[in-house]
Amino acid sequence: MGFFVTWRTGNIYLGILISLITGALMGLLMGIVSITFKAEQGISGIGLYMFGWGLSGLLFRLYVGAITTIEGLRPVKIPGLGDIPYIGTIFFNHNWLVYLAYILVPISWVVLYKTTWGLKVRAVGTTPEAADNLGVSVDGIRYQCLVLGSMMAGLAGAYLTVGQANMYADYITAGRGFIAVALVYFGRWSPLGILAGSLLFSMADSFQQWVQVLGISVPYELAVILPYVITIMALAVSFGRVWAPAALGRPYERGTRG
Template structure:
């Protein structure tokens, strides 16, 4: 059993799958990082991902263009982000429950629309892998890193980009200030509400993309519960990665590695019940949260609505 997993081609296969599966975790978690850095805990990522996965799939199916699917998923993400921002920023509702509301809304709506418009399992033309010249010829490393579709490269590039935005720009400074001491930021003339709206919407657009990756860049089809809790795991990754893009990258790779491993265990038909293999990322999430608990810094105003009148 072990020797099956240890052959070179299997290891390369697992690592390449892991790199590919980092994409939805990374996109969703980096987006959620902006929301949380600004003080909004958006637990609805899973619902946005489901709607992004369905919307991207449906538009690609109807128009035959996966790129239009991407646009649709981003648009859906923006709208759902606007809704979440309205509830949590303007109406100051309890954020944990608001996220669950957004999740249930996305879950129900995606399922309803899928049955109404398509109703059966059908595949679409998704994004094809783009082998990067020269680099993809490197043995082992080439296959693992440089033979993926554009969304994988895009997600990996987002790590340094979001890092620069968050830590090297004035706007990033505002975001961090709003998430720690909104009162002080407000006194300095920063519009807390505007920063939070922007961050929640950015996060939600990225969650929509993460969902679209699953249908357009991974399975090329839509099925119920296609996101399988990845949106929730992405929220956990933000804690695990300590609200830092590089930390999130590490966590995302760890999780996608486990995800890839369980997929390959199924592919190789190893003697482990598939339910237990599928279970590992969820158990790992709980362990990871328990492990980092208490020893982490978090945005001080996370989850706390800001009321200018001081009520």
């Protein structure tokens, strides 16, 4: 959607806005299915994923017709910092969505751990009964989370099309969203952990690409799985118990105990 609007209007910002709105609508749909109707989330999630894939493919064919490229976002060099050799190009020469992603990490952390709303979010995820007793609307908060989270997913999709690939083609995500879900588990449901996991995964991925390009003699199959292997190993050897919200995936119904 974001791509379509950008392509039609030539305005990337409008495209990104539309991606956020589309994401919010998908989140709302997921909310109706899994919160109001209390459907099994894993299954309804797969259903919604297929719906989204099919719908985007259909709309693409109907309204765009053929693979089309766009100008996309330009890298913004941060004055001063961007001129530092090596580090400058790695960290300070990206389009602004990349910076936004980094900025969102501390913001999410503050919101989740330092605000009343964040406390409510965590409460409805771990002990919805207690939250309900204290007068927090469990369904309401869960709806808000889903819509917000889906808007972020929409933003991520917009990043792929207008920020990175600068084009749209069927199945452009190639299952990347599932890596994101896995990284949430890896990061133990904390924004900082997820940032660390993402960096580890993407650095390993970038490393294996360079290994291949420079012709270092490694079977490419091994190179391609390297990021996954490293992520699993890091998860296996890291300390502490893997923590997940107690009420994860469990619909809340008043008067029952989960």
